[in-house]
Amino acid sequence: xxxxxxxxxKTKQMSNLVYKYMRPEHxxxxxxxxxxxxxxxxxxxxxxxNLGLSRNNTIIVSGIGCSSRAAGYLDFNTIHTTxxxxxxxxxxxxxxxxxLEVIVIAGDGDISAIGGNHLIHAARxxxxxxxxxxxxxxxxxxxGQYSPTTPKGAxxxxxxxxxxxxxxxxxxxxxxxxxxxxxxxxxxxVQQTINIIQEGIRHKxxxxxxxxxxxxxxxxRKNKKGSAVDMLTWQKxxxxxxxxxxxxxxxxxxxxxxxxxxxxxxxxxxxxxxEEMIRRLFxxxxxxx
Amino acid sequence: MVSNKRLVINTAWCKGCGICAAFxxxxxxxxxxxxxxxxxxxxxxxxxxxxxxxxxxxxxxEESEEEAGDQWVRSY
Amino acid sequence: MGKVVLMxxxxxxxxxxxxxxxxxxxxxxxxxxxEIAELSALRLPQVGGKFIQMEDEIASIACAIxxxxxxVKSMTATSGPGFSLKQENLGYAVLAEIPLVVVDVxxxxxxxxxxxxPSQGDMMMARWGTHGDHPVIAICPSSVKEVYDLTVRAxxxxxxxxxxxxxxxxxxxxxxxxxxxxxEPGSLKIVDRPTVNHPDSKRLPYRMKPGQLxxxxxxxxxxxxxxxxxxxxxxxxxxxxxxxxxxAMMSRLMHKISDNYDDIKDxxxxxxxxxxxxxxxxxxxxxxxxxxMEVAREKGYKVGIFxxxxxxxxxxEELREASKKLKRIIVAEHNYGQMLxxxxxxxxxxxxxxxxxxxxxxxxKPIRILERIEEG
Numbered sequence: 178x179x180x181x182x183x184x185x186x187k188t189k190q191m192s193n194l195v196y197k198y199m200r201p202e203h204x205x206x207x208x209x210x211x212x213x214x215x216x217x218x219x220x221x222x223x224x225x226x227n228l229g230l231s232r233n234n235t236i237i238v239s240g241i242g243c244s245s246r247a248a249g250y251l252d253f254n255t256i257h258t259t260x261x262x263x264x265x266x267x268x269x270x271x272x273x274x275x276x277l278e279v280i281v282i283a284g285d286g287d288i289s290a291i292g293g294n295h296l297i298h299a300a301r302x303x304x305x306x307x308x309x310x311x312x313x314x315x316x317x318x319x320x321g322q323y324s325p326t327t328p329k330g331a332x333x334x335x336x337x338x339x340x341x342x343x344x345x346x347x348x349x350x351x352x353x354x355x356x357x358x359x360x361x362x363x364x365x366x367v368q369q370t371i372n373i374i375q376e377g378i379r380h381k382x383x384x385x386x387x388x389x390x391x392x393x394x395x396x397x398r399k400n401k402k403g404s405a406v407d408m409l410t411w412q413k414x415x416x417x418x419x420x421x422x423x424x425x426x427x428x429x430x431x432x433x434x435x436x437x438x439x440x441x442x443x444x445x446x447x448x449x450x451x452e453e454m455i456r457r458l459f460x461x462x463x464x465x466x
Numbered sequence: 467m468v469s470n471k472r473l474v475i476n477t478a479w480c481k482g483c484g485i486c487a488a489f490x491x492x493x494x495x496x497x498x499x500x501x502x503x504x505x506x507x508x509x510x511x512x513x514x515x516x517x518x519x520x521x522x523x524x525x526x527x528e529e530s531e532e533e534a535g536d537q538w539v540r541s542y
Numbered sequence: 543m544g545k546v547v548l549m550x551x552x553x554x555x556x557x558x559x560x561x562x563x564x565x566x567x568x569x570x571x572x573x574x575x576x577e578i579a580e581l582s583a584l585r586l587p588q589v590g591g592k593f594i595q596m597e598d599e600i601a602s603i604a605c606a607i608x609x610x611x612x613x614v615k616s617m618t619a620t621s622g623p624g625f626s627l628k629q630e631n632l633g634y635a636v637l638a639e640i641p642l643v644v645v646d647v648x649x650x651x652x653x654x655x656x657x658x659x660p661s662q663g664d665m666m667m668a669r670w671g672t673h674g675d676h677p678v679i680a681i682c683p684s685s686v687k688e689v690y691d692l693t694v695r696a697x698x699x700x701x702x703x704x705x706x707x708x709x710x711x712x713x714x715x716x717x718x719x720x721x722x723x724x725x726e727p728g729s730l731k732i733v734d735r736p737t738v739n740h741p742d743s744k745r746l747p748y749r750m751k752p753g754q755l756x757x758x759x760x761x762x763x764x765x766x767x768x769x770x771x772x773x774x775x776x777x778x779x780x781x782x783x784x785x786x787x788x789x790a791m792m793s794r795l796m797h798k799i800s801d802n803y804d805d806i807k808d809x810x811x812x813x814x815x816x817x818x819x820x821x822x823x824x825x826x827x828x829x830x831x832x833x834x835m836e837v838a839r840e841k842g843y844k845v846g847i848f849x850x851x852x853x854x855x856x857x858x859e860e861l862r863e864a865s866k867k868l869k870r871i872i873v874a875e876h877n878y879g880q881m882l883x884x885x886x887x888x889x890x891x892x893x894x895x896x897x898x899x900x901x902x903x904x905x906x907k908p909i910r911i912l913e914r915i916e917e918g
Contacts, residue, residue, distance in 0.1 A: 190474075190476050190478075191476065191479075191523055191526070192517060192523065192526035192527075192528070195523045195526075199523075203780065204479065204523065205478075205479040205481070205522055205523075205524075206522070208521065209481075210481035210482060210483040210521075210522075211481070211483030211484070211485060211521060212521055213521065214521070215520070215521030215522055215523070216518075216519055216520075216521050219518070219520075219523065232767060233741040233742075233763065233767055234763055236762050236763065238608075248769065248771075249769055249771070249780060249781070252767070253767065254762040254763060254767050254768065255768075255769045255770070256608075256611060256762075256769070256770040256771075257769070257770065257771040257772065257773065258604065258607075258634065258772065259604070259630055259631055259634050259772055262600060262601070262604040262631065265596065265600065265601035265602075265604030265605050265608070266604045266605070266607060266608040266611075267608060268568075268594070268596070268601070268604075268605050268608060269566070269568060269604065269605035269606060269607060269608020269609040269610075269611070269612070269616070270608040270609065270611060270612045270762060271608075272566065272592050272594055272605070272608075272609060273565075273566055273592070273608065273609035273610075273612035273613070273614040273616070274612045274613070274614070274761075274762070274763055274764075276763070277612065277762065277763045294597050294598055294601070295597060295601055295604075297597075298596075298597035298601070364519075364521075365519075367518040367519055368518070393483075404483075404484065405483045405484070405485055405521075406483070406484050406485055406488040406489075409485060409488075409489070409519075410488075451587075451592060454587055455587045455590055458587050458588060459590075462588075
């Protein structure tokens with residue numbers, strides 16, 4: 178049994194950011210060498226620091242899989258839920274107390290396979306939660322099975338002859354389902370990704386940030402993508418800023434990933450609309466009395 | 467160089483993935499025995515890009531009250 | 543005297559829940575429980591509460607758990623197919639110790655079954671539906687008034703023991719309309735979970751103080767900052783692989799229910815004092831059993847009723863004790879024999895056990911139970 182407060186090292190041996198927003202007694206984390214998830218988790222902490230959010234008022238919700246471990250490492254109110262259901266749990270937390278900042282950290286399989294239904298409906302409903310997807314194109318925790326974002330033709334332990342499924346573009350899926358904020362970041366593009374996550378949290382409504390992670394251990398090895406460095410280099414060379422991508426043809430964008438805020442629109446946020454309805458009911462009742 | 471900033475490498479947390487070294491704009495880091503370390507004869511400008519991309523929070527820039535002086539790289 | 547109203551069982555469930563302090567309902571439409579969602583949608587905003595129709599049954603229970611974590615009493619209601627879908631997250635709430643009320647207005651199954659037909663076919667699913675060993679509290683009302691009262695009790699037990707409580711209704715009770723007296727305002731005893739309200743509290747979130755039934759629970763955003771997980775965890779709330787700590791945790795989960803059995807149990811008996819035959823029944827079947835008992839008594843049979851309103855944990859001691867004085871127990875239920883197995887397990891060897899079941903969407907009529915009594 179470990180009490181967070183008691184075992185904090187006297188000499189920190191870590192950056193102020195990590196010391197302030199993470200639970201050092203649970204670090205180093207379990208993610209493999211070169212895993213992009215660590216970079217993305219830091220991006221989330223940095224975005225929270227930049228926005229000056231209160232640790233007590235910020236809720237981190239995760240599902241199941243490699244990504245879900247983030248909830249244990251981050252020092253907020255954290256809840257590690259069931260596979261795919263993080264958004265549904267987050268919806269209950271936000272609706273019960275709309276003053277909370279609710280951030281979901283999920284994986285690609287978690288959010289777009291088993292949790293796909295919750296993703297599209299939260300997007301449609303425009304509930305004010307922020308979803309950060311650690312998208313590594315594979316089920317890592319279970320050892321490298323293909324996921325809905327594994328590219329066609331790529332290999333996984335359950336796609337030994339190459340994946341014949343078509344893959345999801347999660348940011349595009351969220352946009353299509355009505356997300357008022359849909360964006361993509363990457364493990365390589367840290368500054369841009371921190372800014373995008375910041376914008377996503379600030380956005381009043383449902384926001385989804387699909388962050389391209391890297392899984393050198395399973396996806397990389399199975400698909401001969403090289404080391405974590407090679408995979409991040411691919412991101413560096415093949416991710417196109419959204420402004421530039423708008424001027425490019427479909428053909429030119431083939432095999433590339435668009436980086437940046439793909440869509441941002443203002444709609445009325447769900448919990449705000451609900452509380453507005455409650456106020457209206459109370460006012461009408463007062464008039465009647 | 468007089469600075470109150472220093473580069474810190476926590477080898478206990480370093481998993482030797484090589485990301486810091488590969489993307490260091492000055493080529494000032496290298497991986498030896500699966501751990502990151504400062505490369506002799508190179509110039510670290512304390513830009514902090516390694517800190518941003520280190521998946522394991524094992525390398526970072528520390529700012530302290532006293533001048534870092536020659537001890538601006540600390541490793542443990 | 544409180545106000546007397548004509549009410550449906552499903553409606554009484556909502557009114558009882560509101561009286562108990564429910565301020566969030568998350569659900570998905572399903573026959574024969576839908577009226578609970580409909581009335582919640584109407585009534586909750588009137589009292590400043592929230593209703594949400596989720597995209598599916600799984601999301602509904604997940605949303606209700608989320609709300610409870612944020613400190614708001616919540617409920618979800620469903621029927622068989624939806625109850626099946628909720629099982630995984632039900633186990634989550636048991637393990638993470640999240641108060642919650644889950645209503646199952648049972649209909650005939652399996653699968654889509656006969657959606658508008660009565661059944662008590664989910665009784666064993668209530669006990670063992672979610673994977674892994676776990677304690678369960680399940681409650682069965684037999685009248686509209688009982689739906690109201692036992693919904694309040696379900697909330698109180700869930701808050702007191704930090705555990706989901708199952709309100710196992712059935713189509714008969716859910717759709718039954720009868721007069722009932724509402725309790726006087728302020729007369730109800732309402733229990734709220736123990737809470738921690740210091741954000742930087744250093745306490746271990748799953749450690750109990752001496753004399754506590756459960757560790758106090760911090761509402762997210764208002765109380766202690768901590769971690770919740772569905773993994774086996776230690777008192778810090780973080781996962782553990784230690785067999786000792788896993789055992790300590792599982793043992794505490796089991797014991798918080800079994801050690802407080804006397805508080806949780808709820809058995810109603812009628813005419814057992816001189817009886818040599820007892821009808822074991824619960825929920826909707828009680829109504830036919832009562833008529834059968836009355837007619838049998840007129841005919842000179844010494845018949846009584848043994849009716850658990852808390853069905854899980856099963857009233858082992860009470861039934862064992864009662865069976866010592868009985869020649870026969872007739873189990874009447876709307877299934878192929880589910881609680882029958884428990885009665886067979888528990889009742890004394892000298893006591894003969896008969897069964898009147900129904901699994902075709904129809905109801906057990908008093909005459910069938912009476913025939914079984916007369917068969918001797």
